[in-house]
Amino acid sequence: MDQDVVQRVKSDPDYHKLVAKRSRFGWILTWSMMVVYYGFTLLCAFDKEFMGSRIGEGAMTWAIPLGVFVILFTVVVTAIYVRRANGEYDALTDAIKARAAKGEKVAA
Template identity: 50%
Template sequence: MSDMQDPMVAHIEANPAYQALKRKRNGFGWTLTILMLIVYYGFIGLIAFDKEFLAQPIGSGVTTLGIPIAFGVIVFTIAITGLYVRRANSEYDRLTAKILEDAAR
């Protein structure tokens, strides 16, 4: 028996809480994806079109402005991943458990 014919699956898919969870999760995922694309491609755009800006030295050393900006891209990636995991482990898992509990009745 495939999952599509399973009455439990049909019951879950018909649940308004499940539909709300899907909308929330997908909306949040797309928001984070768009933010990541802006940050990453913004950095790549700077590399391609404004090398002089990134090549500016910081202080009297050899480190350029591009290094902390690149580090910022990495930190941003880790931060939004942590944000998604935190929301998934709290809000999304709680809603999923409630949906499964309702479906088991």
Template identity: 55%
Template sequence: MSQTSQTTATDQAVQRIQNNPAYQRLRSKRNAFAWVLTILMLVVYYGYVGLIAFDKELLAKPIGTGVTTLGMPIGLGVILFTVVITGIYVYRANTEFDAITERILKDAAQ
């Protein structure tokens, strides 16, 4: 197969995928889900930064009689939240999104 005919075949396959309604739904679903997670992450992260900027006294309050302040568990919560939403995205991508992608690729190959 020559380079030109191979490029044409690839272009046609890409066009078939882009015209597939399932691909359009996948893109829409995946983008909406990613935006929701992004907004949640921004709210949590900038909420924490906002607390640092505007309510240092709250974060500086000691927990119990030790030296650990309230800011430490809240900061840890931000980190754990990041890990959890990453896990949620990976789980959904590996189950739902990958299954749809596989069906779209099979349809395009026909």
């Protein structure tokens, strides 16, 4: 890649804004997923009595709905990220690319 284009992109304030927003949001979603996933795993490892206890009079235990929750939470977190990436992040990326392609100098 042409070094001039790289420097224009790196000096663009929208680029720094994009990197900061995407990183911060990515870490929030990562940590929330880790809490849910490892919370479920820790419950399975250290509270077997709870996970094996039945819900009501049926045969279903708490492990089943909690496991389904982990799967659904993963889908929801992915959908949230994709929605934000396709909206906010793509708009910033397109603006950065357009300015870099035109050779515009952006004041910092």
